[in-house]
Amino acid sequence: MKNRRLFWQIVDQIEEQIDAGAYPVGSRLPPERVLAETFSVSRPTIREAIIALEVRGRVEVKTSSGVYVLESGKDQKDGxxxxxxxxxxxxxxxxxxxxxxxxxxxxxxxxxxxxxxxxxxxxxxxxxxxxxxxxxxxxxxxxxxxxxxxxxxxxxxxxxxxxxxxxxxxxxxxxxxxxxxxxxxxxxxxxxxxxxxxxxxxxxxxxxxxxxxxxxxxxxxxxxVRRKTSQTRDLYSLNHLVKS
Structure with a gap:
C-alpha cells in the first residue's frame, strides 16, 4: 500500500498542467470521465482530486457546469x-x-x-x-x-x-x-x-x-506569555545597577 494516496498524485499532475498553461485561468477542466481515462484511475479518485484542488483554491466547481481553473493563489472562493x-x-x-x-x-x-x-x-x-x-x-x-x-x-x-x-x-x-x-x-x-x-x-x-x-x-x-514576560523583564531589569 502506497504511503501517499493516489488522488494526491493526480492533484500534482493537474496542478503541473495548470501551471504549464495547459488549462488557463477561467478554462474548464475535462469531464470526470475523460480525466479518469487520461490518468488511468477510477472516477472516485478523480472526484477526490478535484475536492483537494478546490480546497487548495486551484479550481472552482460549478454545479451542472463543470470545474473551472482559478487564478493561482486565489483563496478558495474567498471563504x-x-x-x-x-x-x-x-x-x-x-x-x-x-x-x-x-x-x-x-x-x-x-x-x-x-x-x-x-x-x-x-x-x-x-x-x-x-x-x-x-x-x-x-x-x-x-x-x-x-x-x-x-x-x-x-x-x-x-x-x-x-x-x-x-x-x-x-x-x-x-x-x-x-x-x-x-x-x-x-x-x-x-x-x-x-x-x-x-x-x-x-x-x-x-x-x-x-x-x-x-x-x-x-x-x-x-x-x-513566558517568552514575552522574559523579554520585558530583561528590558526593564535593574540588576545591572544593583551591586552584588
Whole structure:
C-alpha cells in the first residue's frame, strides 16, 4: 500500500498542467470521465482530486457546469479560514454518523481491512497512513456517495491547510497508543453491528483529539506569555545597577 494516496498524485499532475498553461485561468477542466481515462484511475479518485484542488483554491466547481481553473493563489472562493477545532468538530459529527450507518452494512472483507490497519498502527509502520485508511474504509462502507465526498473534503482540508497540519502533527504523534485503543473500540462496535456503539466510539475518539488540541494550544499560549514576560523583564531589569 502506497504511503501517499493516489488522488494526491493526480492533484500534482493537474496542478503541473495548470501551471504549464495547459488549462488557463477561467478554462474548464475535462469531464470526470475523460480525466479518469487520461490518468488511468477510477472516477472516485478523480472526484477526490478535484475536492483537494478546490480546497487548495486551484479550481472552482460549478454545479451542472463543470470545474473551472482559478487564478493561482486565489483563496478558495474567498471563504473563511477553518481552524483545527472547527475541522475536528465537523469530522466528529460527520464521521460519527458515517460509523453508525456503516455498522449495519459493513462487509466482512471491509472489517478484515480495518483490522489490518489496526495491526499496522500497532506495529508502528506508518501509523498516520493506517489512520487515514481506517477512516476511509468506514466512509466507503456507508455506500453513500454524498457522505464519502464530504469526508474526503474534510480530509483534504486537513492535508492542505498548513495551520491544521501543524496542530494535528503535534497532537497525533504523541498519542499513538490512545489512537490505537480508540480505533479498536470503533472496530469492535462495527464488528458487533452496533450502530450506537460505533457512533459513541467515534465521538469519543474525536473528543479526546479536540481536548488534546486545546491542551496544546493552551501550552503554546502559556509559553508565548513566558517568552514575552522574559523579554520585558530583561528590558526593564535593574540588576545591572544593583551591586552584588
Amino acid at each position: 473563511p479560514s477553518i481552524s483545527a477545532f472547527e475541522l475536528t468538530q465537523a469530522r466528529a459529527l460527520v464521521e460519527g454518523e458515517a460509523a453508525a450507518l456503516a455498522a449495519s452494512i459493513i462487509t466482512d472483507e471491509e472489517l478484515e481491512r480495518l483490522q489490518q490497519t489496526l495491526l499496522q498502527m500497532d506495529s508502528g509502520n506508518n501509523p498516520e497512513q493506517a489512520d487515514k485508511e481506517f477512516h476511509n474504509i468506514i466512509s466507503s462502507a456507508t455506500r453513500n456517495n454524498a457522505l464519502q465526498l464530504t469526508i474526503a473534503g474534510l480530509w483534504a482540508q486537513r492535508e492542505s491547510n498548513k495551520d491544521i497540519q501543524a496542530a494535528y502533527k503535534g497532537v497525533c504523534s504523541q498519542s499513538d497508543a490512545e489512537r490505537l485503543r480508540e480505533h479498536t473500540s470503533i472496530y469492535q462496535a462495527l464488528k458487533n453491528r452496533d450502530s450506537q456503539g460505533a457512533r459513541s466510539a467515534m465521538h469519543a475518539h474525536f473528543n479526546r483529539l479536540i481536548n488534546s488540541l486545546f491542551e496544546a494550544s493552551e501550552a503554546k499560549a502559556l509559553e508565548e
